[in-house]
Amino acid sequence: MTRLLDGYDGVLLDLDGTVYRGRFAIPGAVPTVHAIRQAGRPMGFVTNNASRGPAEVAAQLTAFGFAVDPAHVITSAQAGAALLAERLDTGSAVLVVGTDALADEVKAVRLAAVRTADEAPAGVVQGHSPATCWSDLAEACLAIRAGALWVACNVDPTLPTERGELPGNGAMVAALRAATGLEPLVAGKPQRRLLDQAAARIGARHPLVVGDRLDTDIAGACAAGMDALLVLTGVSGLVDLLAAPPEQRPRFVAADLTALLEPADSSEITEQPGWYVELAGGVATLGHRTPADPADPLSALRALCAAAWSADRTPSAIRAADDAARAALAALGLP
Helix, strand or coil: CCCHHHHHHHHHECCCCCCCCCEEEEECCCHHHHHHHCCCCEEEEEECCCCCHHHHHHHHHHHHHHCCCHHHHHHHHHHHHHHHHHHHHCCEEEEEECCCCHHHHHHHHCCCCCCHHCCCCEEECCCCCCCCCCCHHHHHHHHHHHHEEEEEEECCCCEECCCEEEEEEHHHHHHHHHHHCCCCCCCCCCHHHHHHHHHHHHCCEEEEEEEECCHHHHHHHHHHHHHEECCCHHHHCCCHHHHCHHCCCEEEEECCCCHCEEEEHHHHCCCCCCCCEEEEECCCEEEEEECCCCCHHHHHHHHHHHHHHCCCCCCCCCCCCCCCHHHHHHHCCCC
């Protein structure tokens, strides 16, 4: 059997919502990562979350059972610091809105990390921190208004946790955007910089990107010209996928990471032999071709996406042509 994994020379895995959610590993993730390693495929763990350094992230992953080398963890904090280093003189002061781990990345590229606008920073770098408060945003606002180069490590509006979706760095970026009327440079996904760095780090020329967010993980893969697998264990849902614009469309979609160990065609978004989809007047009619075979709801979703994307038209309604289609749509939670 040729597995999805076998078509690529490396795997770039998102973390939050893909490998773990909050304090818990997502079911099936640990054995899948072990299987990837046993297959000899290099892996990069790529996160838009800039709150922790690679060693801390690797320690958490190892505690979950993944046994990860910190060198294989690539964060948006690293990408943000590198972006600043490209544009500022060595030794320039950078105001850090984020954790000490983000400040450490700034120092690692020979810039000075500061915390107030009174120190005349040439740059501002903003990354997720649960401790960010009004006074931190106020200092950044003053610096940005004074002309400092503003870099956001990422702009994810939410962060998936075991309790649900909570405000992410993008929510705090939105506050500064409203206060300054300006836009930051973005270092993390969906910009390709982070994924390019990750692919180079693991020595992959044709990696597969795996993530749970269309607007960051999948959009970043598309921008970098890499194939992507969307897993439905995090933020983006089925309706989001159906309505995805071309720059956010993955090649594959599956329930979770275990799809990497299954045949590629069982996850690919294309016409499905067991289903047909007819589009007319904005309505998609889904029907099951083979009543004797089990009706897989996710294959129905792939058929719907393939039809909608081919027509470049999101259906305003979905109709079931038979009981199998009706059951599939109910299982998917699609009205």
